[in-house]
Amino acid sequence: MRAAYRPGPDAGVTVSDDGMSVYVARLPGGPLLVLDGAAALIWAEATTAPATGWVARVAELVGQPEDAITADVRAFVADLSARELLVPLGGDADPPTRA
Amino acid sequence: MATQEATGAPSAGATVPLEVRIGFAHASVQWIADRCGADLLHVKGAALDPTLVPGRGYSDADVLARPAHVRRLLDELPRHGWELINTFVYGSSFEHSATLRHQDFGLLDLHRIYPGTGPTPERAFDTLWSQRTTKVLGGIDCPVPSHDAQAVVLLLHAARGGSDAKAANDVEWLWTSADDAARDRVLDWVGRLDAGLAFSVITGTLDEHRDDPAYDLWRVAARGGTRMEEWRARVRAARGLRAKLTVASRSVLVNVEHLTIVRGRPVSRAEIVAEFFGRPARGLREQVSRLARRSRR
Numbered sequence: 001m002r003a004a005y006r007p008g009p010d011a012g013v014t015v016s017d018d019g020m021s022v023y024v025a026r027l028p029g030g031p032l033l034v035l036d037g038a039a040a041l042i043w044a045e046a047t048t049a050p051a052t053g054w055v056a057r058v059a060e061l062v063g064q065p066e067d068a069i070t071a072d073v074r075a076f077v078a079d080l081s082a083r084e085l086l087v088p089l090g091g092d093a094d095p096p097t098r099a
Numbered sequence: 100m101a102t103q104e105a106t107g108a109p110s111a112g113a114t115v116p117l118e119v120r121i122g123f124a125h126a127s128v129q130w131i132a133d134r135c136g137a138d139l140l141h142v143k144g145a146a147l148d149p150t151l152v153p154g155r156g157y158s159d160a161d162v163l164a165r166p167a168h169v170r171r172l173l174d175e176l177p178r179h180g181w182e183l184i185n186t187f188v189y190g191s192s193f194e195h196s197a198t199l200r201h202q203d204f205g206l207l208d209l210h211r212i213y214p215g216t217g218p219t220p221e222r223a224f225d226t227l228w229s230q231r232t233t234k235v236l237g238g239i240d241c242p243v244p245s246h247d248a249q250a251v252v253l254l255l256h257a258a259r260g261g262s263d264a265k266a267a268n269d270v271e272w273l274w275t276s277a278d279d280a281a282r283d284r285v286l287d288w289v290g291r292l293d294a295g296l297a298f299s300v301i302t303g304t305l306d307e308h309r310d311d312p313a314y315d316l317w318r319v320a321a322r323g324g325t326r327m328e329e330w331r332a333r334v335r336a337a338r339g340l341r342a343k344l345t346v347a348s349r350s351v352l353v354n355v356e357h358l359t360i361v362r363g364r365p366v367s368r369a370e371i372v373a374e375f376f377g378r379p380a381r382g383l384r385e386q387v388s389r390l391a392r393r394s395r396r
Contacts, residue, residue: 014119027127028130032123
């Protein structure tokens with residue numbers, strides 16, 4: 001069983017003690033990104049097994065219907081993937097947009 | 100929900116805790132070392148085993164490089180946003196570290212030697228390297244000295260800390276209040292690292308080493324002294340006539356790098372000239388006032 005994404009090969013990651021902030025650095029030269037609140041939750045669930053249903057888990061944590069957040073979540077992980085900070089592992093990595 | 104770049108406005112940068120930035124400084128230099136084949140040990144600060152001195156703070160990242168690999172690191176670091184702000188020769192009396200700065204990750208002290216260790220920088224590094232372990236910093240596996248070697252590294256740092264409260268606290272935790280078993284382990288590493296002279300500062304027996312060429316260097320580092328005493332100690336500790344003359348000639352030059360940091364901006368030619376003439380005068384004033392204090396005792 002694996003997660004939907006893993007950190008990119010050149011990503012350094014530090015999670016705050018309360019889990020509400022994730023700091024991600026593109027190594028070795030930066031930039032250093034701060035993921036706060038919902039962004040931190042998305043990172044945590046995207047990189048935590050199982051891949052199946054990871055967006056639903058985010059929806060549950062933020063108290064929103066999955067349909068309402070899927071597009072935003074997809075755009076967010078696409079941004080991180082474009083920065084090579086997240087790498088999709090297949091499976092449910094790319095959450096579908098409901099019609 | 101958008102990501103926030105910590106490199107942007109100062110207010111955004113303020114949201115990243117210093118210890119997080121420093122952790123990434125370690126990760127950055129390790130990433131570079133892995134790619135250019137350099138051996139590094141991460142020492143003190145974020146790399147320190149937190150059980151050694153609980154709650155010990157830090158403000159930069161310290162790494163010790165295998166001496167033969169220092170040049171390749173200095174060549175690579177600037178290619179990844181690290182700016183050299185102080186070179187080895189002007190870093191301290193021990194000429195042991197260069198300071199670099201990164202806009203995202205803060206300050207890095209790159210050590211080519213660890214003051215007090217020996218018998219040569221290469222052998223001291225090998226000794227520490229042979230017992231290394233790893234610690235995850237900024238998400239990257241970083242080699243660190245063994246638990247007991249870290250204690251000695253901190254104590255040797257404290258030995259040149261003078262009256263610094265942090266240094267005194269390190270000595271209290273790692274030596275004064277340590278049990279016999281812990282002290283034995285410390286002494287074992289002091290022996291392995293040929294660190295008897297520097298460690299004698301901790302045990303209060305430095306004056307038993309007056310004949311050692313590096314005695315004055317440690318005396319001034321531990322107890323303080325004028326600039327003139329500091330330079331005299333550096334000349335005495337330098338090995339060979341050529342090295343002594345190099346140190347002596349350097350003592351009358353202006354450290355432009357240091358001046359730039361102190362002033363917080365590039366310095367003008369006029370300021371360098373003023374500093375050139377000001378430094379010997381300041382050294383002389385310090386020497387005179389010290390002699391005056393002695394004569395009053």
